[in-house]
Amino acid sequence: MRRKVPSNSALLAFEAAARHSSFARAAEELSLTEGAVSRQISRLEVFLGVALFQRVGNRVRLAPNGTRYAIQVREILDRLERDSLYVMGQPIDGGSIDIAAIPTFATRWLIPRLKRFQDQYPNITVHIAERMEPFILTGSGFDAAIHFDHPAWTGMHLHHLLEEVLVPVCNPALLAGADADISLDKLPRLHRRQNPDAWQLYAEEVGIVLTNSAVGARYDLHSMLIEAALAGLGVALVPRLYIGAELEQGRLVAPWPDSKTTAKNFCLVLPEPIELSEGPLQIFSKWVLHEARGLTP
Template sequence: MRKFKIPNMGALTAFEAAARHESFTHAAKELFLTESAVSRQIATLESNLGVRLFVRAKQRVVLTRAGRLYGTQVRRTLEALDRDTLSIIAHGSSGGYLELAVLPAFASQWLIPRMKDFNDRTPDVRVNMGVRTSIFSFEESHFDAAIHYGKPTWPGTSCDYLFGEEVVPICARSLLARPVTKARDLLDYPLLHSTTRPNAWATWFAHHGVQDNSTMHGVRYELHTMLIAGAASGLGVALVPKFFVDGQLEQLGIMIPIQASAPVDSAYYLVYPTELSHGKPLELFRSWLLGQAQAYDAATRRSQATQREPDWGKLR
């Protein structure tokens, strides 16, 4: 049994709004209350907590250090409660919502273009997506599942293999002074690196027999979309998953200067807490996603078997 009384929702809501605005007046307008009502709620909250949350200075209020910290924590809690409430309302219907953590480029370039098929097949289930680029605690988040790139080593979860990837160098046609015939030729140009895969270029070059400290030189971008934009702008050569640019080379204004693949020991996985594996929305999405991944993987393998060198005549 709790040994203390949790503040009521009205007091927390009033405090969160006042903390966000640092103004009782603006909080009152947002909540359709009087300023004195907001002031009373916060005064009661401070009394119950035994902590001063605001400093009153003439016609304005300023958060104390404790107030600023508590404001952030309360805001997160109220946002989580909103999400949980919407989720349970959805579960009251015949379908439901799946909260999925995604990698931004994977979602925009591969997953979202395929989602209409899922929506058409499963009209009672909808998938909400939020970005997470590293491993997180499912217990401390609202997500039901995640798309993960790396190894299947996420504690407390089950992992389904989706597919591996082939990374390719890309650049603007205008960047190249002459045809690229071997991997080492790319060291004549600036290299654009991924902050989430800092050793990608070094690994790619090493596979092609190039050991050189300059493979680690160059600017770094956090997202693959930034790498693609940088390459298209003529800033250098980027190394990206091939499926991010498949069928879009002309549209993006980029080319693959050399068809030289390298094995990658990481892959994409669908990850979810083991105890949630039998939830209906996740079960339906998982079945559909694995089918899409298998079809894509098979098509990729066929394509790799018929790769052709770029048409260097177009560079002139």
């Protein structure tokens, strides 16, 4: 059965005319004559069986049906353009994959290692997008996700990557002149907004007393907490796996014990068993698992 879809030229003419509220300006944008634009829109109105514009003399304005339709057409054309540019940017003799990842994990752990992947597999392009919350992978447009272990991934195939172990860190200047025991209760503490009770859980685990565990500035991302700690704003409770370079360079110090209570597991989430995936996805999956285990593929 033939789809009831208007011609692309008619939709382009309508969208431009709706955006400019002018057939003449739409014609200028599309390098057409004003008459050609008018004819395209007339054909579209006949095809749809509704008036999209109200014509008053030489002026036009969108009719109510036209206003709603213009919004929908603009969204569709924008998406079609994005998808077309995406396909145009794919390697001719290689492949590509789309990975959804927690933003700080992507910027602090995954992306710094991707040069090794690129050197080994130059014909595979890895696209990365951030996703803070679990989502339905099937039909999302992503080939895989790197996220926390979560019940929302039921039905997917999870492969353990790393454990997120939190540790308090700060700029060493913050401890200048501090007592030998470096009491956390006397230092400004920084919080991740999504884990408001993390400091209290940490205090209970290591056996210290915090007069008010909730006091302190709040940030959305661990990457923000790390930058705040580097700036000397306070002590941040952040994953050790994100701050290896800063600790090695002495830009951050961690004189307090790690926390196990607040640890989470990072997983590679796949829609099917890794053995069944083919090509670029299987190659990337095996590579990232080896990287997480500190092995050379």
